[in-house]
Amino acid sequence: FSDPEGDGEPLGEEPKEPKPYPTPEPTDSPIISDPSEPRPKKQKIKIKLRNGKEREIQSMISTSFWSADGKPISSEEFLNNLFGELPKLFKDEEELRKLWSNPLTRKILLENLDAAGFPKDDLLTLQKLVDMEKSDLYDVLEYVFNGDYIAMTREARAKAAEATIFALLNDKQKEFISFVLSKYIETGVDELEQEKLPILLTNKYQSLEDAKEILGDVANISKLFIEFQEHLYKQKAA
Structure with missing residues (x-):
C-alpha cells in the first residue's frame, strides 16, 4: 500500500457499510430447540471426477453455476471443470501453497481462476458445498486437486x-x-x-x-x- 506522505495515492477504499438484516417478526409461540437433541447429519453425495476419483458435496444446498461461456451447469460439471483447470495453474500442492501464502501471487491465482470461468463467488459457493465454510479457500482448492487432503479450520x-x-x-x-x-x-x-x-x-x-x-x-x-x-x-x- 502507499505511504500517505509519499505519492498521495489513497491507501485503500473505505469499507462498505453492511446491509442491515431484516428484523424477524415476533411469534406468539417461539420454537425452543432442545440442546440435548442431536443435530441431523449433513447429507452428502459423491461426485465422480474424470480420473475416477470421488469428491463429496452436500446434497441439500441449492446452487447454480455457470460455465465460462455463460451456460448454466451442474455442481458436478463445475467441480469436474475446476478439477481439470487446477493442474494448468499449479503443478502440485507445494506450488499451490507457495502461490497462496503470498497475497500478491494469491491475487494473481484468483484472477487466473476468474478468467478461466471460476469467479471467486462461485468458489465461495463451492466452499459451502464441500462443507468447508470454517476453512480457507485454499483448503477447497487443495481438496478438489487432491481428494485425500484433510482441511483445517x-x-x-x-x-x-x-x-x-x-x-x-x-x-x-x-x-x-x-x-x-x-x-x-x-x-x-x-x-x-x-x-x-x-x-x-x-x-x-x-x-x-x-x-x-x-x-x-x-x-x-x-x-x-x-x-x-x-x-x-x-x-x-x-
Whole structure:
C-alpha cells in the first residue's frame, strides 16, 4: 500500500457499510430447540471426477453455476471443470501453497481462476458445498486437486502457526498480527489481501500515522504482513 506522505495515492477504499438484516417478526409461540437433541447429519453425495476419483458435496444446498461461456451447469460439471483447470495453474500442492501464502501471487491465482470461468463467488459457493465454510479457500482448492487432503479450520491453522510466527516478532508486532488473525478466523482469507492492510491498520490504531509510530515505516509493515502469511499456510492438519 502507499505511504500517505509519499505519492498521495489513497491507501485503500473505505469499507462498505453492511446491509442491515431484516428484523424477524415476533411469534406468539417461539420454537425452543432442545440442546440435548442431536443435530441431523449433513447429507452428502459423491461426485465422480474424470480420473475416477470421488469428491463429496452436500446434497441439500441449492446452487447454480455457470460455465465460462455463460451456460448454466451442474455442481458436478463445475467441480469436474475446476478439477481439470487446477493442474494448468499449479503443478502440485507445494506450488499451490507457495502461490497462496503470498497475497500478491494469491491475487494473481484468483484472477487466473476468474478468467478461466471460476469467479471467486462461485468458489465461495463451492466452499459451502464441500462443507468447508470454517476453512480457507485454499483448503477447497487443495481438496478438489487432491481428494485425500484433510482441511483445517481457519482457527486451527491460525493457532498452529502462532508459535512459529510470534517467535520472529516483537510484542507490538505480535499484537497486530494477533488482531489480523482474529479477523481472518472470523471472516476468511479476504482479510489477508494486501488492499485490506490500510483498513486493518486504521481499525486497530485509529490512524495510519499512529500505526507507523507503533510498527515502523510503510515498508516494514508491508513486509510483516506478507511474511507472516508464509508461516500461516505452512501448517498442515495433524
